[in-house]
Amino acid sequence: MLTPDEIAMRRKAIGSSDVPKILGLGPRRENGRPFRGPLDVWVTKDTASRPGMQLDENDEETDELPPPMIGHLLERTILDIYTRQTKIVVEPGRTVRHPTIPWAVATPDGLASQFSIGCECKVVGARMMHEWPRDSLPAGVEAQCRWAMGVTGRSRWDVAALIGGTDFRIYTLRREMDIERELIRQIEVFWQTYVEGDCEPPTDDPDELQRYLRYRYRNGGAESCLRDDSERTATTVRRLAEVKRQLATFECEEKTLENELCRAAGDHYGIEGPWGRFLWIPMEGRVRWRDVAETIAAGPPATEIVERFRGKPYRVPQLHLAKAKARPNRSRPVVANS
Known part of the structure; x- marks a missing residue:
């Protein structure tokens, strides 16, 4: 250190x-x-x-x-x-x-x-x-x-x-x-x-x-709010509230759609079609790093300590959309002047 x-x-x-x-x-x-x-x-x-x-x-x-x-x-x-x-x-x-x-x-x-x-x-x-x-x-x-x-x-x-x-x-x-x-x-x-x-x-x-x-304002200890009646701040607040509502809706919909595809994939690695691939990827269990740090002084090799605090394997859903096929260029070619 x-x-x-x-x-x-x-x-x-x-x-x-x-x-x-x-x-x-x-x-x-x-x-x-x-x-x-x-x-x-x-x-x-x-x-x-x-x-x-x-x-x-x-x-x-x-x-x-x-x-x-x-x-x-x-x-x-x-x-x-x-x-x-x-x-x-x-x-x-x-x-x-x-x-x-x-x-x-x-x-x-x-x-x-x-x-x-x-x-x-x-x-x-x-x-x-x-x-x-x-x-x-x-x-x-x-x-x-x-x-x-x-x-x-x-x-x-x-x-x-x-x-x-x-x-x-x-x-x-x-x-x-x-x-x-x-x-x-x-x-x-x-x-x-x-x-x-x-x-x-x-x-x-x-x-x-x-x-x-x-970090710049981390020591702020004031108990009163700054008064701001400007339309710019009001617009920012309204927009932030709307974005938060939209995010909550989209996150819920995202999880619902992922769950539907995970259920369809079952024990398979994923699903594929003309639209691309949806993968439900197996992952190693996450390592509890804080527990590793607290145990490292005991003496066992680092690899043994890491494995001791690794969680159970899990799977991560991933969507890979198929790339759009390039359309043929029907414009006239440019001819350089000789």
Whole structure:
């Protein structure tokens, strides 16, 4: 875990874990929006008008992304497995600063004591496994590692990943200066424009904006309401009420229709027809991550602990509509002038 000095240091700089969020390369929800974005990073940094806020990374405990607390607790175990497989001894890293760029820092999970190698530990939940092919890293993880290589000067970075609780993999990246320079250039634009410029970065993600507003006004203790008789606010309230009514109706209808198709599928994998496919997908039971965290100190291997707290298997309905066939282009071809 970060020390108070490291937290203060990171409020005045960009760390490795900030990079994929700034670039929009982090893990995404089922709706396609990232878990964290540029505004989430900006609010944690000191600007001319306010100190950075320390966000609670565990305020969204989801099955798609195990809470960061779990990753921190499993780091030592993952590093031990990494050392057993590679014979490379690594020690937990501390926050370090780039030798020439004061606003660039990194907190490696591990640094080899005898080689120019750094190590990143990742705990990947069942619903994020699809983003981890065996031959390449997710773009956000690669960006995070390349940033750490640039800050520490290490020529190689290994990612030790525990996938789905049982599949342990090691990915290797070599330092590439062209990629590193471009990465620094893009992050420098963010730093100068929004942090040094003390300007709130724009976002079209309502979840990200809601998190920002929640943290910005989290200390509000007023007991009286703001009086607002404007027509603009009244229109917004009426529209919100109508949207909530529509959502409740649609959610009920969605469940009813899904249930009808699940009943029709029965024990089959799903249903298919000219309209596409409706799948009722078997899923592994969900892992009770909090129980894993509370048990991890007892000593059994991490994989045994994860399986002990995995729930019963379940199924998830999914609809895949058939793609519309392209219509023939009946317009006259364009002829280039000779």
